[in-house]
Amino acid sequence: MLIATHSGKFHADDVWAVAVLDIVFPGCDLIRTRDPEKIRAADFAVDVGGIWDPQSGRFDHHQKGFDGARLSGVVYASAGLVWKEHGARCVEIVARAHAGYDISPEQARDIAYAIDNDLVQYLDMADTGAARNAPGGYGLSAVVSGFNPTWIDEQQAGDVAAADALRLQRFRRAMDFMADIIANAVTYRVGSMRAVELVRQSERLEDGRLLLLKNGAMPWSTVVRREMPKVLFVIGYHLGEQRYMINTVPANTENFEARKDLPEAWAGLRDADLAAVTGVADAVFCHNGRFIAAAKSFDGIMAMARLALADELPGARRTANE
Template identity: 65%
Template structure:
């Protein structure tokens, strides 16, 4: 199997698209060219060739008549075109590879939609000139662009074939980098889905105002925010650090505001200083932002939780 994309400088959108196809077809070869005959002979043509036809493996968006866009109005470039067609299949493969889980087709599709919203659409926006970079000056588009050889590399290598060989090796490094990003995104979201039932069944303390999780690694925020309006604080046990953590509950995913803050008198204190204020001998610390605190025992952190509740409800 052969994947063709354009030569010269590569961008995040064509690199992402090729990375997706390499996940699904790991034995495929990649050629970077603008020669029409080589493009026509390829099984997939990415960001080159002037045709958008998924059925024939053609994923270009540069033709004059192209008007493909998401329902949100965000235009497609090659990253989004390939992800739209193959994203769910890619998610399913990465989920089994990295979590050992075989996920349902509709779950894979929902994860693919989420990754498009979080990552892929920004690569497309950058490529079509709507956004300068995606997102920020050191966002993903800019980071991938940095894998390209610069003029100093070309001068050092003497131009010609040596530079092209180096550019191809850098392109493949960019694909590995983007595959890691995909894998991390899938692994996190599969973990979040599997964690939901555990969060829902977690022990309720202090009349339902505190939730106790036996594993601090469980992603809980979304479930608590959406389904547990009575919960003001979450206690979790960090297996890695062998301590108990008291968390505030954010009011929404994008905010540092909490349903209730930890006491102002705890802010920035550690060890003996925090123990003196709380009366908890094994108190460890409280962040200056008052959104997290810790103690070494469950009894200690529950005492701190009761104090936080008393102050929040005073």
């Protein structure tokens, strides 16, 4: 199959759109042209051709009378048009390839909607002039624009054909970059979705006041705060850190207050100093804010957790914020 997009300078919206189609329909060829005959002959026309018709693979928004917009009122550009049609399928494919999970069509639609809300709509806004960049002063739209050759690059290319070849090469580099952005956006959300299930299934110890995670790196704070009012501390093994951690639980989202802080006597201590205070030989550290501490072994972190549960000092100022 063949994807056609416009020649000349490229933008984040057409790069995103072509990257999505390349994921959903792997092995497509790509041409960058404004030749009407070549555009008509392509299976997909992105950001060029003057037609919006998903059924025939047409995803342009420049034509007179175009009125495609989200329910929020944000007008579509080519990134949003392609994502609207193929985003959920793209999410399913990326979730399987990069996160190793098969997700349901409903989950894929929810994730695709979240990515549109957090990211894709801003690419469209930047392209249509509704916002300068997407988002921020040096957001994704500006970064992708930087992949375009400069006038010096084109001058050094020597002729039109060489300059076009250079621009196509840079477009493909931008596509690879955008594919990584898509993969990260999907896997982050798949991980968050899967973490909710695993946190809910995790073992509770010490009369329900302590939650034990098999993987301490997974996000847990929202579900624990909302659904587990009795839990005061969360412990788990962090593979990257090669140690066990104990975290306090946020009392709310408004400040750094915890349901219960780690003991005041631990604040800012490390290694031998912390071991002397706790009696835990493999204690590693306690943050000065008393919202996180570590030990090398499970027995060590459990001993610290029991000490923290027994400590009667009131909750103080800080907590882990995930």
